Amino acid sequence: MAEKKVEGAKVKLDNLVQQITPMDVDFAQWYTDVVRKAELVGYTSVKGCMVMKPAGFAIWELIRNQLDERFKETGVQNVYLPMFIPESLLQKEKDHVEGFAPEVAWVTHGGLAPLPERLCVRPTSETLFCDFYKNDIHSYRDLPRVYNQWCSVVRWEKETRPFLRSREFLWQEGHTAHATAQEAEERTIQMLNLYADFLEEVLAIPVIRGRKTEREKFAGAMSTYTIEALMHDGKALQSGTSHNFGDGFARAFDIKFADKDNTLKYVYQTSWGMTTRLIGAIIMVHGDNEGLVLPPKAAPVQVCVIPIRQQNPGILDKAYEIRDRLQKVCRVKVDDTDKTPGWKFAEAEMRGYPLRVEIGPKDLEAGKCVLCRRDTREKTEVSLDELESRVTELLDRIQKQMLERARAHRDSHTYCAVNMEELETIFAEKAGFVKAMWCGDAACEEQIKEKLSVTSRCIPFQQEHIADTCVCCGKPAKTMVYWGKAY
Amino acid sequence: MAEKKVEGAKVKLDNLVQQITPMDVDFAQWYTDVVRKAELVGYTSVKGCMVMKPAGFAIWELIRNQLDERFKETGVQNVYLPMFIPESLLQKEKDHVEGFAPEVAWVTHGGLAPLPERLCVRPTSETLFCDFYKNDIHSYRDLPRVYNQWCSVVRWEKETRPFLRSREFLWQEGHTAHATAQEAEERTIQMLNLYADFLEEVLAIPVIRGRKTEREKFAGAMSTYTIEALMHDGKALQSGTSHNFGDGFARAFDIKFADKDNTLKYVYQTSWGMTTRLIGAIIMVHGDNEGLVLPPKAAPVQVCVIPIRQQNPGILDKAYEIRDRLQKVCRVKVDDTDKTPGWKFAEAEMRGYPLRVEIGPKDLEAGKCVLCRRDTREKTEVSLDELESRVTELLDRIQKQMLERARAHRDSHTYCAVNMEELETIFAEKAGFVKAMWCGDAACEEQIKEKLSVTSRCIPFQQEHIADTCVCCGKPAKTMVYWGKAY
Numbered sequence: 001m002a003e004k005k006v007e008g009a010k011v012k013l014d015n016l017v018q019q020i021t022p023m024d025v026d027f028a029q030w031y032t033d034v035v036r037k038a039e040l041v042g043y044t045s046v047k048g049c050m051v052m053k054p055a056g057f058a059i060w061e062l063i064r065n066q067l068d069e070r071f072k073e074t075g076v077q078n079v080y081l082p083m084f085i086p087e088s089l090l091q092k093e094k095d096h097v098e099g100f101a102p103e104v105a106w107v108t109h110g111g112l113a114p115l116p117e118r119l120c121v122r123p124t125s126e127t128l129f130c131d132f133y134k135n136d137i138h139s140y141r142d143l144p145r146v147y148n149q150w151c152s153v154v155r156w157e158k159e160t161r162p163f164l165r166s167r168e169f170l171w172q173e174g175h176t177a178h179a180t181a182q183e184a185e186e187r188t189i190q191m192l193n194l195y196a197d198f199l200e201e202v203l204a205i206p207v208i209r210g211r212k213t214e215r216e217k218f219a220g221a222m223s224t225y226t227i228e229a230l231m232h233d234g235k236a237l238q239s240g241t242s243h244n245f246g247d248g249f250a251r252a253f254d255i256k257f258a259d260k261d262n263t264l265k266y267v268y269q270t271s272w273g274m275t276t277r278l279i280g281a282i283i284m285v286h287g288d289n290e291g292l293v294l295p296p297k298a299a300p301v302q303v304c305v306i307p308i309r310q311q312n313p314g315i316l317d318k319a320y321e322i323r324d325r326l327q328k329v330c331r332v333k334v335d336d337t338d339k340t341p342g343w344k345f346a347e348a349e350m351r352g353y354p355l356r357v358e359i360g361p362k363d364l365e366a367g368k369c370v371l372c373r374r375d376t377r378e379k380t381e382v383s384l385d386e387l388e389s390r391v392t393e394l395l396d397r398i399q400k401q402m403l404e405r406a407r408a409h410r411d412s413h414t415y416c417a418v419n420m421e422e423l424e425t426i427f428a429e430k431a432g433f434v435k436a437m438w439c440g441d442a443a444c445e446e447q448i449k450e451k452l453s454v455t456s457r458c459i460p461f462q463q464e465h466i467a468d469t470c471v472c473c474g475k476p477a478k479t480m481v482y483w484g485k486a487y
Numbered sequence: 488m489a490e491k492k493v494e495g496a497k498v499k500l501d502n503l504v505q506q507i508t509p510m511d512v513d514f515a516q517w518y519t520d521v522v523r524k525a526e527l528v529g530y531t532s533v534k535g536c537m538v539m540k541p542a543g544f545a546i547w548e549l550i551r552n553q554l555d556e557r558f559k560e561t562g563v564q565n566v567y568l569p570m571f572i573p574e575s576l577l578q579k580e581k582d583h584v585e586g587f588a589p590e591v592a593w594v595t596h597g598g599l600a601p602l603p604e605r606l607c608v609r610p611t612s613e614t615l616f617c618d619f620y621k622n623d624i625h626s627y628r629d630l631p632r633v634y635n636q637w638c639s640v641v642r643w644e645k646e647t648r649p650f651l652r653s654r655e656f657l658w659q660e661g662h663t664a665h666a667t668a669q670e671a672e673e674r675t676i677q678m679l680n681l682y683a684d685f686l687e688e689v690l691a692i693p694v695i696r697g698r699k700t701e702r703e704k705f706a707g708a709m710s711t712y713t714i715e716a717l718m719h720d721g722k723a724l725q726s727g728t729s730h731n732f733g734d735g736f737a738r739a740f741d742i743k744f745a746d747k748d749n750t751l752k753y754v755y756q757t758s759w760g761m762t763t764r765l766i767g768a769i770i771m772v773h774g775d776n777e778g779l780v781l782p783p784k785a786a787p788v789q790v791c792v793i794p795i796r797q798q799n800p801g802i803l804d805k806a807y808e809i810r811d812r813l814q815k816v817c818r819v820k821v822d823d824t825d826k827t828p829g830w831k832f833a834e835a836e837m838r839g840y841p842l843r844v845e846i847g848p849k850d851l852e853a854g855k856c857v858l859c860r861r862d863t864r865e866k867t868e869v870s871l872d873e874l875e876s877r878v879t880e881l882l883d884r885i886q887k888q889m890l891e892r893a894r895a896h897r898d899s900h901t902y903c904a905v906n907m908e909e910l911e912t913i914f915a916e917k918a919g920f921v922k923a924m925w926c927g928d929a930a931c932e933e934q935i936k937e938k939l940s941v942t943s944r945c946i947p948f949q950q951e952h953i954a955d956t957c958v959c960c961g962k963p964a965k966t967m968v969y970w971g972k973a974y
Contacts, residue, residue, distance in 0.1 A: 082536035
């Protein structure tokens with residue numbers, strides 16, 4: 001009878017899974033299916049904006065809390081600045097306004113009256129931090145300022161996709177001011193490395209660390225550093241950026257401090273940010289045809305206990321007992337709904353819980369339970385005596401192996417090209433990163449972009465010597481560049 | 488020599504303190520001085536909006552984290568909804584739009600193009616949650632929905648003051664949907680009590696719990712519950728509200744669910760919120776002429792270690808040792824700047840650190856240090872051997888006694904009036920709450936408001952029988968009401 005029930009559930013399970021488009025058939029549709037079926041987002045009448053539902057927002061909370069802790073260890077202090085930027089303020093730095101003005105939302109009325117000056121909803125807050133620092137920084141004693149805020153920003157995008165590109169999104173933006181150019185550069189690199197370590201250690205996503213070309217750098221920056229990750233479909237995702245502004249903004253906004261030698265000097269500034277886009281990265285790096293796969297450190301529920309034949313005496317009690325014991329070592333829940341076990345299995349897979357504990361009558365009798373990994377589907381029978389240690393051990397192993405698999409996938413989808421023919425062939429036949437030498441001339445970069453519809457992702461810190469000459473023009477090469485199609 | 492230094496500092500200390508206007512001279516100016524000198528807020532070019540600086544934002548983080556934990560214990564889940572509300576959506580509930588339309592900011596352009604429909608920046612999110620729930624709730628299995636979001640909201644106020652009233656402020660807004668009217672009412676009261684307990688236990692602020700009159704309730708609500716606190720100057724501050732909407736919004740937005748009996752029914756809804764205004768409440772309930780006084784549970788720095796004659800060998804090392812030991816039991820920092828001890832004392836008082844540890848050469852020799860309470864200035868010499876236990880004990884005692892003092896202040900500023908003459912005399916001569924009986928007629932409420940420029944604060948849950956007749960019209964009284972001047 002119980003067998004039959006599980007079989008009945010099998011059918012439903014297939015139905016549930018059928019509703020996800022397989023990755024290989026249509027990756028974009030697969031992505032949309034996952035965010036919807038795993039209940040990460042919801043919709044309202046507000047075009048281009050999404051709702052982050054509890055399962056989605058809980059991932060962001062884990063990211064925020066762990067990142068915030070790492071920030072604070074490096075001396076970052078949190079603040080909150082207004083969401084509105086007067087038009088005249090946005091216009092103070094020429095490159096910056098050119099980069100952002102075409103995609104901001106404008107507030108023109110407050111209450112029933114038109115505003116004397118229209119305000120944009122912040123697309124980023126460099127100009128506001130400058131306006132604030134101008135009056136807040138007086139002497140070298142006030143430096144460095146290492147401030148950050150967690151907030152939402154608005155960019156009026158035409159094409160939107162949940163987490164990857166929406167008109168409003170959540171992020172953190174750090175904005176610092178320093179007495180010397182060197183200190184600013186060090187902070188820029190420090191934060192980029194903090195981001196990269198966070199993605200690898202917490203999200204199990206390996207990244208390429210590097211510098212953006214002049215063409216791709218942030219509006220108003222002297223240099224932009226980036227971490228680039230490779231998604232399952234071979235496309236790149238810019239996952240975090242860190243900018244060094246030199247004293248450019250300080251000159252535009254007149255932010256000066258009295259140095260120890262009693263002369264007035266301009267400050268040097270940086271900014272750095274990561275967004276809810278990281279959730280898109282988790283989905284597209286780790287997900288599979290059964291749904292979401294969450295790395296344990298970013299999983300709001302790490303272990304889901306599923307009772308089998310829960311109507312039998314003692315089963316549910318044992319499930320709760322397991323939960324109570326595991327609560328001390330991980331984030332755990334029991335699925336005690338009246339759905340069939342098969343349905344619960346499929347749902348647990350869809351939602352990406354890293355580990356599933358199955359407990360049925362036979363297990364109960366034998367003092368055992370079954371642990372099933374989400375990432376590999378591997379099942380292990382463990383004695384209830386060693387439950388906590390085995391679960392902890394398995395969660396650690398899953399976290400580690402998810403990173404290893406993602407790295408192996410990225411490495412096996414990273415190619416080299418020494419001339420345009422090779423570059424063209426690779427991008428025509430394969431999807432991934434392509435490493436190629438570059439002379440440093442913007443014209444070559446532009447030509448590759450136009451011809452192959454790919455962009456330079458970064459000039460990686462870890463340079464390799466692939467060839468002597470530029471992949472495009474054949475002149476002597478200066479650096480190696482990562483190329484790719486990007487989200 | 489060191490004596491002299493401390494004396495020199497005394498002078499500076501006086502200067503520092505002189506810069507705060509005494510409370511009794513001008514309470515409003517005292518408030519402004521404290522938020523500025525304690526570095527809670529900063530300013531930018533954005534009119535009516537403030538910057539929350541690190542010392543201010545850290546208080547909000549403590550409030551947020553502790554409140555969020557209490558929320559989650561009652562089953563609340565966090566989400567994030569868009570900040571924009573299409574005009575047509577805002578207009579769906581008649582009373583609601585009338586209440587909010589006059590004070591919202593309107594976005595009319597996205598990028599370079601005018602929008603087909605203008606969007607308001609959320610002043611509150613009832614309409615958006617309704618729009619979301621309409622598609623998200625299908626069956627009784629989907630209920631209750633107990634969602635909350637932490638975000639910023641905008642209300643285009645004319646007169647603004649830091650924390651108390653600004654055009655943009657941070658808050659949390661909970662929005663729930665239930666299958667029955669009773670469950671909605673229970674959640675409304677549950678959250679009000681959670682708020683009240685939080686203010687008393689964490690912020691050391693005693694509150695009156697009660698219901699708003701029809702006149703004072705939230706736009707669109709069936710009933711609004713409130714917690715009212717009394718500030719040091721005798722004015723009332725509405726510190727949190729919880730609304731029961733009945734099925735009013737559900738009917739306006741057509742939010743139905745299939746109940747167990749297979750019929751379609753409207754859901755019952757609630758909302759509840761608290762804001763950064765709580766920081767204003769902390770300042771105005773506990774502050775004194777030396778500056779801020781923070782209750783330990785809401786203090787980002789609970790203990791400040793101040794070395795005396797820090798140039799002497801061993802002093803600074805001992806200060807760091809004390810910090811390292813105390814770090815295990817509280818939030819602690821050392822002031823090792825090159826300022827004089829007297830200056831540091833004044834600054835520590837200005838910033839409201841609950842406890843100060845003084846350690847100088849004589850203390851070092853005797854294996855002792857001095858603990859000085861911010862709230863009472865009381866000094867205790869303690870042996871370094873029992874440092875942790877004495878500090879923990881003192882922080883507990885400060886927390887408790889701050890609540891007791893605030894309660895005593897409120898009770899001694901709460902009066903009774905049985906007729907209009909008494910009511911008028913009290914408000915003319917004193918500042919505080921006045922308890923008076925009411926017939927329940929809106930005309931009486933309106934008359935008192937017009938005549939005395941005070942508002943009904945709430946109909947308290949804890950009713951008292953002060954007289955048989957209404958304070959205004961003399962007809963038979965139905966309930967007792969708290970009256971006051973309010974922020």
